[in-house]
Amino acid sequence: MATALHFCGVSKTPYSSSPKTYLLLHGQNLWSSQQLNLSCRSLKICCSESRVSRVVCEAVKIDVLESNKTEIQSFGEAETKSQLSWVMKFGGSSVSSAERMREVAELILSFPEERPVIVLSAMGKTTNKLLLAGEKAVGCGVTNVDTIDELSFIKELHFRTADELGVDRANVAKHLEELEQLLKGIAMMKELTLRTKDYLVSFGECMSTRLFAAYLNKIGVKARQYDAFDIGFITTDDFTNADILEATYPAVAKRLLGDWTSDPAIPVVTGYLGKGLRSCAITTLGRGGSDLTATTIGKSLGLREIQVWKDVDGVLTCDPNIYARAEPVPYLTFDEAAELAYFGAQVLHPQSMRPAREGDIPVRVKNSYNPNAPGTLIKRERDMSKALLTSIVLKQNVTMLDIVSTRMLGQYGFLAKVFSIFEDLGISVDVVATSEVSISLTLDPSKLWSRELIQQASELDHVVEELEKIAVVNLLQRRSIISLIGNVQRSSLILEKVFHVLRTNGVNVQMISQGASKVNISLIVNDDEAEQCVRALHSTFFESDLSELDWESGSWNGSALTLSNGH
Numbered sequence: 001m002a003t004a005l006h007f008c009g010v011s012k013t014p015y016s017s018s019p020k021t022y023l024l025l026h027g028q029n030l031w032s033s034q035q036l037n038l039s040c041r042s043l044k045i046c047c048s049e050s051r052v053s054r055v056v057c058e059a060v061k062i063d064v065l066e067s068n069k070t071e072i073q074s075f076g077e078a079e080t081k082s083q084l085s086w087v088m089k090f091g092g093s094s095v096s097s098a099e100r101m102r103e104v105a106e107l108i109l110s111f112p113e114e115r116p117v118i119v120l121s122a123m124g125k126t127t128n129k130l131l132l133a134g135e136k137a138v139g140c141g142v143t144n145v146d147t148i149d150e151l152s153f154i155k156e157l158h159f160r161t162a163d164e165l166g167v168d169r170a171n172v173a174k175h176l177e178e179l180e181q182l183l184k185g186i187a188m189m190k191e192l193t194l195r196t197k198d199y200l201v202s203f204g205e206c207m208s209t210r211l212f213a214a215y216l217n218k219i220g221v222k223a224r225q226y227d228a229f230d231i232g233f234i235t236t237d238d239f240t241n242a243d244i245l246e247a248t249y250p251a252v253a254k255r256l257l258g259d260w261t262s263d264p265a266i267p268v269v270t271g272y273l274g275k276g277l278r279s280c281a282i283t284t285l286g287r288g289g290s291d292l293t294a295t296t297i298g299k300s301l302g303l304r305e306i307q308v309w310k311d312v313d314g315v316l317t318c319d320p321n322i323y324a325r326a327e328p329v330p331y332l333t334f335d336e337a338a339e340l341a342y343f344g345a346q347v348l349h350p351q352s353m354r355p356a357r358e359g360d361i362p363v364r365v366k367n368s369y370n371p372n373a374p375g376t377l378i379k380r381e382r383d384m385s386k387a388l389l390t391s392i393v394l395k396q397n398v399t400m401l402d403i404v405s406t407r408m409l410g411q412y413g414f415l416a417k418v419f420s421i422f423e424d425l426g427i428s429v430d431v432v433a434t435s436e437v438s439i440s441l442t443l444d445p446s447k448l449w450s451r452e453l454i455q456q457a458s459e460l461d462h463v464v465e466e467l468e469k470i471a472v473v474n475l476l477q478r479r480s481i482i483s484l485i486g487n488v489q490r491s492s493l494i495l496e497k498v499f500h501v502l503r504t505n506g507v508n509v510q511m512i513s514q515g516a517s518k519v520n521i522s523l524i525v526n527d528d529e530a531e532q533c534v535r536a537l538h539s540t541f542f543e544s545d546l547s548e549l550d551w552e553s554g555s556w557n558g559s560a561l562t563l564s565n566g567h
């Protein structure tokens with residue numbers, strides 16, 4: 001049975017000396033040629049683990065059982081073109097000014113043999129400024145909207161960038177007018193809903209991509225701007241933190257490859273944005289969501305590589321803002337990168353690894369300020385034989401709950417009841433440790449709850465109130481999760497060293513958990529001790545000589561620990 005197959009395009013492979021014709025099909029479990037009834041002489045399914053399957057054939061008359069028959073035949077007759085090869089995502093810092101945009105254009109053109117899809121974030125700190133402008137509009141009165149500093153800043157930045165790039169101001173003028181109208185609407189309503197917030201921040205990406213595409217066209221590189229919400233990025237209606245829905249993949253592939261086939265031009269797509277399935281309103285994918293836009297496009301189109309260009313030399317051994325001696329990590333697995341992002345490393349969006357992993361498409365994290373640095377390559381697997389710790393991630397200001405059963409329920413009933421309370425209240429739990437009669441867990445303020453909400457004591461009181469019906473509850477705030485990402489096959493070795501470091505620093509670990517993912521050990525400590533712990537752990541694992549480690553026996557031969565508290 002071959003249902004839900006969608007035709008994505010026809011292309012010729014640019015990488016082989018004897019180019020073949022590829023039919024790009026997108027569908028559920030397209031594993032074998034038996035699912036296709038092809039009237040061609042030779043057939044080979046490539047890239048079978050990807051949802052986009054490349055079907056190599058000599059003749060392009062193809063009949064997919066039942067679905068999309070007509071469409072496929074008409075494409076089959078289309079002229080074949082070189083396929084889009086990779087996606088390059090540039091974050092806010094990479095496109096913060098006209099000068100940076102010119103450098104990015106040069107960078108793209110330094111790979112003349114590639115046909116990239118470009119994903120851009122808003123310029124510099126535009127998203128933060130838009131949110132601030134929205135908050136100010138709530139209380140400033142309709143007639144005072146034009147005095148909001150952030151609005152003036154955004155206008156000035158985008159007009160100046162248009163002028164400096166030598167492109168028409170008209171590329172952004174209408175959006176800037178509309179933005180001012182929106183702020184007046186917010187001022188009138190005296191309210192900024194999550195839905196309006198998403199509409200408000202969408203102006204950032206809509207304008208950066210228009211300016212950049214206009215600039216590429218001006219310098220003779222044919223480019224086409226796309227708003228993600230118009231090309232099939234279909235999401236849940238969870239404003240400010242929406243999830244990409246499955247229907248996105250075929251829709252995006254069809255639109256981008258269809259346009260590319262009929263009239264090739266480099267696609268320049270807005271990162272971070274989508275369209276709610278039911279509301280049909282603009283949604284956003286959570287802060288830093290352009291990474292997810294890039295990996296979604298990579299999977300949709302079955303591209304060779306996904307590149308995310310940042311302002312650091314790749315994923316680092318820890319947050320450079322906490323410890324300046326952080327170093328680039330050359331290789332990561334999808335699992336390691338996902339865990340690292342989930343536990344708070346700002347460098348990657350928490351959900352961004354999912355499409356890359358599903359499509360088995362390598363992700364390269366590169367520095368747009370230093371393109372020659374090798375960056376970090378994220379793949380399905382890597383050599384772990386000499387791997388111990390890969391990166392240390394710190395998540396601060398976490399709330400922890402110690403819940404001890406009052407023994408009114410048996411063990412099964414107790415755990416089930418605790419989690420059903422969190423489910424009912426829509427609260428996400430991060431790290432968990434259990435014993436027969438007690439459970440300790442941390443709550444993530446950034447996911448299902450907005451940061452504002454968790455700070456509202458009444459919400460927390462409500463959780464505690466519900467839990468107190470079955471347990472004695474101790475609420476502990478201002479805790480930090482230190483996540484040790486690495487080779488948990490060697491967890492005893494890691495922990496031996498970790499506890500030595502913590503003991504030397506007089507730090508008491510309040511909870512410890514090793515996830516089923518086998519790449520992460522989490523430690524909970526007090527907020528005020530956390531940064532010093534990270535620095536000391538970094539010194540030990542990444543700056544001191546680990547030659548005393550016997551990899552064969554998996555033991556330490558010495559204990560030369562040098563702690564560093566400085567930056």
Ligand SMILES: Nc1ncnc2c1ncn2[C@@H]1O[C@H](COP(=O)(O)OP(=O)(O)O)[C@@H](O)[C@H]1O
Pocket residue numbers: 090091092093094121288309310311312314315316317318319320321345346347348391
């Ligand atoms: N482990 C880490 N590795 C690299 N960067 C990190 C890490 N943890 C935090 N960061 C921060 O993440 C920033 C890059 O992420 P982000 O600001 O989202 O980039 P962009 O806006 O360019 O997409 C870096 O400038 C750095 O300060």
Ligand SMILES: N[C@@H](CC(=O)OP(=O)(O)O)C(=O)O
Pocket residue numbers: 090091092093121122127128204271272286287288289290291
């Ligand atoms: N502009 C959005 C989306 C994004 O991905 O940005 P960046 O790539 O600069 O982190 C944000 O600031 O959250």
